[in-house]
Amino acid sequence: MIRKIVLAALAATVVFHVAVFIQYGTWWGGALVGYQQLLLVFAFLLPTFWVHAPLARLFGADRLTTLPVSAKALLEGLCVVLVSLVFWLVFFTIPQHYLVPTSEITPKALRVSLAVSAVLSLFFYYFVEREHVRQHLAQEVVRVAQLQKETFQAQFEALKNQVDPHFLFNSLNVLGSLIHIDPDRAGQFLGQLSEVYRALLDSGAQPLVPLHREMTLVRAYASLMETRFGAALRVEWDVAPACEQALVPPTAVQMLLENAIKHNGSTIRKPLVIKVSTADGRLVVENNRQPRPDAVTSTHLGLLNIQRRYQHLTDRPVEIVPTAESFIVRLPLLTAPAV
Template structure:
């Protein structure tokens, strides 16, 4: 037992013992006060510690966040059984052992049934408070943990995305300077044109590199300009064919993806006038395809692998659709997903977090409503029993509200923890999981 809990139960024992000693004890003596304090402490510590122990054991084996339905059912069953045993034990010690008001036979004959039943309701009230508090604390911890995890995921995704985009500047500049250095020796006049065109292209790189997505139309215009530079160097050795559907122009792809793939085509294949390299850019089934005839050149050194790997990773951060690669003896093709709308790395995570929070908030309201109903039942029904027994003991009408409300309470509990919307949500999740596995 925690120190804080011990002192709370001690103060409850002192308070209840003073109340009963001052208002219900005829002979005010130290002996009677100590007996009252002993009896109050017995009730407080046994009922409080017993229910607290049950709650702690269930928290360890069946946390609210992992097994809500099972935990609720076990809580209800365990508190009913344990409180029934503890109340009968405390009442037996009180009336038979300490006060000596009844014999064992009289105690179990039914004379003290009302007192036992009343004390069981009080114990259930205490248990309901303890378990409701435990649930709220667990939910608070889980919500905080989920929020922190979502923030970390969003920050990690953004950091990764920025790292990938920052690879593009030096990569493009390095390859362009390589082309330029080749042209300076081969054709100085063409090198001057290439330098002017490269400045325009690099401006586009600087403008688009901070964007997550660009339109297919913008990317095609940039790719065509870049292809003119490549034609300046390779002349008739390279041919470019563009055949993209107009309805795809307003859709989206990751920026500089075409430029990186065009570079890969030139880098990994040889091109001559007799055997030109033919590069096709076309749309097919919501994908933007880049295909070239396969004329593999021998690599003097191992490729850094920035181009295609960069595109694949950037798409993985923005959509679940994959980049597909097809390779045969005759051609090499890369299929880039064409996206209908602009996703956002942060907003995607935030929306998921908000949806989870709203769902959790709704769940809390349902469970809180049930516990409020249970607590009200434990308070009102004993009060009605007392009124009934004081006003008309021969006409026991309290059974009707007790049974009616009890049935309603049981139905409420089943709808919240067993067969209500929670059951529907589980079935929906099961069906979706099965569909995803196909």
């Protein structure tokens, strides 16, 4: 709003003094009462600039697609001219008759003023508002491209961690032990392992996925880890069914579980407890802090990637709350995709 007020004030000042120069050969408008017309020009330009933004949205690239391009462009120009003529009459001509009664408005002057108002409106629409829309679209393209890059990076990191030799070795080692001890559980473990990879591949390049789909990946991954660590790891769930249609960035929750297991030790006497819940429109992942003796240096790339993806999607921040006893991350649950 402030931008439009300033722009209207500057444009009115320039237009007024140019008109004075053309008529009188000087930049000075004469008597102070003459500057009432400057206020009228401002009163005309401000609503004109105000209505240009919705007009530009109405005739955007994704609107009125059934019309031929030439017809759409002609209709757009006509709408701009018609709006300018109405505003010129309401905000300039009629007020001028009462505020500046000494000014003579001949039919010729009226026609000229109407033509000038139409030209001014078209000029500011196509060279100011349209340029602003073009820049906004360019920024949106960059934002979408950056979001896609971050999404690909998150998927790549998740896949890379799952094909990590240590992960595969440990998973196959657990599977080998279960085959002899509990064949049924071994089959279940193998199914969960394949579910993790399938869910990772299915996420594709989508910037957002329904929470229930993300939870399919997370539960399969958690089950793998619980099978591997036994009683030393416990994952608790309290996800409200009403939240499962909300949207989250793919692999974000799985990465949080992975980080918790990676950076914390666990024993049967002191198990690592990870709680996944929903509260106040957020998905909360909390774990007790038990630093590993062989601490892994944290690069924070996983959390940074999640934060960056959310920055492209919403103004709601990712909340990270580390304490001496626990580590809590709260992810906003989104209701509609931004791209």
